[in-house]
Amino acid sequence: MSVLSTVATITASHTGRAEPLTTVRHQHLDEQPFVLVPLTLAGEACAPLAALAGTDPERPMLLTVRQPRNRAERFRFAERLATLLLAYIDGCRTETEPYTVGRGKEKEERLRFQRAPQLLVPNGEGIAYVRLLGRLTRLRATEGPYAVDPSVPALGKWLTWFADLAEFPNSGALLAMTRLLAANWATGQSSSEDSHLASLFAWIDPPEDSDGARAAREAEDPAVWPPAGPSTDPVFDRTLHALMTRYDDASDDRGREAVGRQIDHELSGQMLPTWRLMWRGVELLRELPEGAHVPGRWDLDRRWFSEYVEYLDADGRPQARRDQAVRAARRLARLEDAVTRFEAERAFDDPLVMAEYELTGEAFTGTVTARDEDRFIPGDRPGSQVWRPTIVLRTDTRVGLAVGTEVKSPARPGQEARILEVRQEDGAGHTVVLQLKGGFARKRTPPAPPGTLAETGEELTYTTLNPTAMPSVLPDEENTPWTHGGPPQPYEPTDEDAEETWE
Amino acid sequence: MPSQQSEHPDDRLARLRGPQPPQPYTARKITALTANPACARRAVLDAAGVDKALLAQQVGYEPRFGQSPFALAREQAFHSLVKWGSYAELIRLLREQLSVPVAEAHVTDLNEVGGNTALHLRERETRRLIAHVASGQDIRLILDRPVLTLQVAGRTAYLEPDALTHRIEGKFHVVLIRSFAAIDGQANPTAVAEAAKQAAVYVLALHRAFETASLPTEQISHEFLLVCPKDFSNRPYGRLIDLRQELDALQFQLSRLRRAEDLAAQLPGTATLDTARSAGELSSSIEALDASYTPSCLSFCEMARYCRDEADGCASPARLGSGVRNDLPGIDSTRTALDYLDGVAAPGEAEAEAVDLLRAAARLRRLRRRAA
Numbered sequence: 001m002s003v004l005s006t007v008a009t010i011t012a013s014h015t016g017r018a019e020p021l022t023t024v025r026h027q028h029l030d031e032q033p034f035v036l037v038p039l040t041l042a043g044e045a046c047a048p049l050a051a052l053a054g055t056d057p058e059r060p061m062l063l064t065v066r067q068p069r070n071r072a073e074r075f076r077f078a079e080r081l082a083t084l085l086l087a088y089i090d091g092c093r094t095e096t097e098p099y100t101v102g103r104g105k106e107k108e109e110r111l112r113f114q115r116a117p118q119l120l121v122p123n124g125e126g127i128a129y130v131r132l133l134g135r136l137t138r139l140r141a142t143e144g145p146y147a148v149d150p151s152v153p154a155l156g157k158w159l160t161w162f163a164d165l166a167e168f169p170n171s172g173a174l175l176a177m178t179r180l181l182a183a184n185w186a187t188g189q190s191s192s193e194d195s196h197l198a199s200l201f202a203w204i205d206p207p208e209d210s211d212g213a214r215a216a217r218e219a220e221d222p223a224v225w226p227p228a229g230p231s232t233d234p235v236f237d238r239t240l241h242a243l244m245t246r247y248d249d250a251s252d253d254r255g256r257e258a259v260g261r262q263i264d265h266e267l268s269g270q271m272l273p274t275w276r277l278m279w280r281g282v283e284l285l286r287e288l289p290e291g292a293h294v295p296g297r298w299d300l301d302r303r304w305f306s307e308y309v310e311y312l313d314a315d316g317r318p319q320a321r322r323d324q325a326v327r328a329a330r331r332l333a334r335l336e337d338a339v340t341r342f343e344a345e346r347a348f349d350d351p352l353v354m355a356e357y358e359l360t361g362e363a364f365t366g367t368v369t370a371r372d373e374d375r376f377i378p379g380d381r382p383g384s385q386v387w388r389p390t391i392v393l394r395t396d397t398r399v400g401l402a403v404g405t406e407v408k409s410p411a412r413p414g415q416e417a418r419i420l421e422v423r424q425e426d427g428a429g430h431t432v433v434l435q436l437k438g439g440f441a442r443k444r445t446p447p448a449p450p451g452t453l454a455e456t457g458e459e460l461t462y463t464t465l466n467p468t469a470m471p472s473v474l475p476d477e478e479n480t481p482w483t484h485g486g487p488p489q490p491y492e493p494t495d496e497d498a499e500e501t502w503e
Numbered sequence: 504m505p506s507q508q509s510e511h512p513d514d515r516l517a518r519l520r521g522p523q524p525p526q527p528y529t530a531r532k533i534t535a536l537t538a539n540p541a542c543a544r545r546a547v548l549d550a551a552g553v554d555k556a557l558l559a560q561q562v563g564y565e566p567r568f569g570q571s572p573f574a575l576a577r578e579q580a581f582h583s584l585v586k587w588g589s590y591a592e593l594i595r596l597l598r599e600q601l602s603v604p605v606a607e608a609h610v611t612d613l614n615e616v617g618g619n620t621a622l623h624l625r626e627r628e629t630r631r632l633i634a635h636v637a638s639g640q641d642i643r644l645i646l647d648r649p650v651l652t653l654q655v656a657g658r659t660a661y662l663e664p665d666a667l668t669h670r671i672e673g674k675f676h677v678v679l680i681r682s683f684a685a686i687d688g689q690a691n692p693t694a695v696a697e698a699a700k701q702a703a704v705y706v707l708a709l710h711r712a713f714e715t716a717s718l719p720t721e722q723i724s725h726e727f728l729l730v731c732p733k734d735f736s737n738r739p740y741g742r743l744i745d746l747r748q749e750l751d752a753l754q755f756q757l758s759r760l761r762r763a764e765d766l767a768a769q770l771p772g773t774a775t776l777d778t779a780r781s782a783g784e785l786s787s788s789i790e791a792l793d794a795s796y797t798p799s800c801l802s803f804c805e806m807a808r809y810c811r812d813e814a815d816g817c818a819s820p821a822r823l824g825s826g827v828r829n830d831l832p833g834i835d836s837t838r839t840a841l842d843y844l845d846g847v848a849a850p851g852e853a854e855a856e857a858v859d860l861l862r863a864a865a866r867l868r869r870l871r872r873r874a875a
Contacts, residue, residue: 004864006861136735191824191826193801237573351871
């Protein structure tokens with residue numbers, strides 16, 4: 001939480017309306033996302049109870065489990081969800097396009113699909129549910145004593161793929177609506193209250209005759225706004241418990257079916273308000289313009305999707321119960337790089353996010369007061385001269401960066417800049433002299449082509465953040481040294497994995 | 504008033520509660536107190552044994568807590584599974600985790616003593632058995648649902664750990680049975696932390712029992728055995744968990760809790776927390792006790808929504824979470840903070856630095872939003 005968001009939060013708490021935290025949307029929002037609103041049975045570890053799912057806001061598909069303690073029914077639920085989700089994923093296996101990976105000698109041409117699946121769930125617990133359901137289903141055996149339909153482990157592998165990507169901030173494969181909204185708006189309530197979808201919405205999109213604070217309180221009433229799941233409301237559970245008892249005790253099939261339909265109806269009623277909020281959220285987020293780096297990140301998602309499709313076609317073994325040490329270390333390194341890069345990209349795309357770094361002294365904004373276009377300095381080779389123009393920036397705020405620091409500007413991200421001098425002026429402001437290198441369209445001598453060198457009077461932001469910083473380098477998996485256990489072996493599912501006792 | 508000063512603190516707390524029977528002090532309540540030790544309101548309500556759910560309802564805030572019948576059934580089923588077949592599963596786990604010799608399998612069920620379930624009888628029997636086992640005169644592998652006591656803010660809390668195992672390799676261990684799952688060896692960290700805090704309460708109570716009986720407390724392990732269902736099945740799975748940190752924290756909080764008596768003594772003589780009285784009387788007594796509301800209260804305290812409205816009324820920064828509170832040091836209302844931002848009021852010297860930063864942030868927000 002930054003001081004900027006504190007200002008936004010206290011402002012919102014007094015105006016009764018959410019305050020924007022961003023000027024653009026930093027996550028890809030697909031034209032056709034797959035929305036999943038799940039419910040689980042209380043007290044059990046991931047016993048699916050019901051779900052509304054699909055890509056059409058007007059036609060949610062209702063999946064219910066009328067007796068969740070019955071193992072067969074649970075896996076029938078997984079089968080039905082698999083039918084929907086796997087068809088959606090298959091629909092993303094469209095035409096491919098080429099892209100290049102690596103640089104120099106390592107450069108390689110590959111293909112990726114032009115689409116990738118995007119799964120939206122209401123909240124963080126929804127992501128945890130996807131992970132658990134993936135774990136529950138991906139290790140099931142398709143033959144033997146507890147055999148399930150082959151679509152069930154296939155669903156499990158994909159759900160695990162989604163859940164694994166959800167940890168990466170630069171991926172849009174699996175997103176939680178509460179997190180998406182809270183990243184773009186500050187409400188006048190605490191972040192734990194923001195994890196309640198209906199109450200978060202009340203601040204962002206309050207009803208006409210109310211304000212955020214009041215509407216948020218009303219949204220907390222589970223009788224009006226059932227919880228967004230996957231946990232259910234304990235009071236609703238009493239109704240459900242009574243119905244399920246009647247379902248079990250029904251004397252004939254007709255009677256059981258009648259109670260079953262009633263169960264379906266009740267469960268649907270618990271999920272429909274959340275389903276509608278999900279799509280309202282999609283609408284609200286679509287109204288925000290997309291950040292400049294967002295398409296690039298979606299390219300990455302499409303690449304990951306294509307790679308996983310390829311892996312499943314070639315090998316298809318499920319993800320391990322737990323990562324081995326080498327895999328875990330690699331994943332952690334990738335995650336750290338992803339976080340750094342995402343933070344930098346966000347700041348480059350969004351002046352309101354950049355403002356957070358200005359406040360902490362990691363960035364500054366000023367007006368160009370002078371420029372020296374014809375500046376040359378001695379190069380590395382004796383007697384050589386290299387072209388290094390300078391610009392002078394005047395800021396009215398404090399500059400916390402030291403001389404010698406390498407900085408970049410979102411206005412010309414390809415141009416390297418180095419702080420040569422920082423002078424304290426009378427009053428609060430500073431004057432900064434920056435030496436520039438590159439970004440002049442391959443010209444080694446002046447004049448700089450128009451637009452490549454800042455004009456006097458131009459307002460510019462410079463920061464130490466760098467979205468193109470090289471990621472940390474770890475050896476390839478197959479080159480893992482013996483000191484680290486050698487190349488990790490692929491996970492081989494055991495009979496024990498598939499043989500969990502069911503009560 | 505001299506009469507009030509000489510009053511025994513216990514009497515004062517009992518008088519506040521009125522004729523209603525006192526709510527027992529449970530391990531859960533004690534750990535909740537340690538979650539927000541600065542809250543005088545909760546300290547007094549719990550020390551006086553007031554039914555907080557009923558009190559909240561009386562002042563117009565029906566608490567939105569409750570357990571699902573499904574969760575309850577699951578919990579009961581798991582408990583009976585662990586103890587099924589003469590505690591076969593529990594003994595298996597004890598062997599796996601604590602290398603219990605095969606010969607030892609004596610179990611004493613302390614849910615009742617000779618058909619009597621009265622707490623004080625069970626407590627006396629527990630003490631007797633512990634003394635026998637600790638001094639080596641007797642062997643018991645498991646004491647099922649023993650009863651221990653702990654003095655909390657001058658009142659005796661009766662506590663019932665799920666089980667206690669006798670000294671294995673010279674140590675006594677507390678056992679807790681929980682129905683949240685451990686999937687691939689990992690359970691929900693919040694649930695585990697909560698269980699550990701409660702286990703610390705039991706271990707501390709066990710310490711007291713040993714001290715009272717002049718037994719060596721070195722026999723008590725600072726680890727407890729947590730039993731939960733494995734993966735998606737019902738098969739019990741157990742792990743030993745270290746409690747030293749929780750024990751230190753708990754001892755510190757309990758020593759501070761004695762203040763509940765002093766806090767109650769400062770209330771006006773007419774104050775009442777008797778849930779049969781009118782909402783107006785109750786509210787004014789509640790208001791006389793300082794609450795320390797934070798958003799986390801909503802997850803465990805029955806009075807939280809009452810306190811939240813109160814915090815909203817005085818625009819307390821803490822109601823927006825610790826991030827906001829930390830950014831407004833020394834500023835006790837978000838209204839004041841906004842006045843400083845708008846230049847309507849000038850901050851004092853102590854607040855100046857924080858306000859400068861806030862003003863810079865507000866200015867940047869304005870400028871950059873306009874630029875976009």
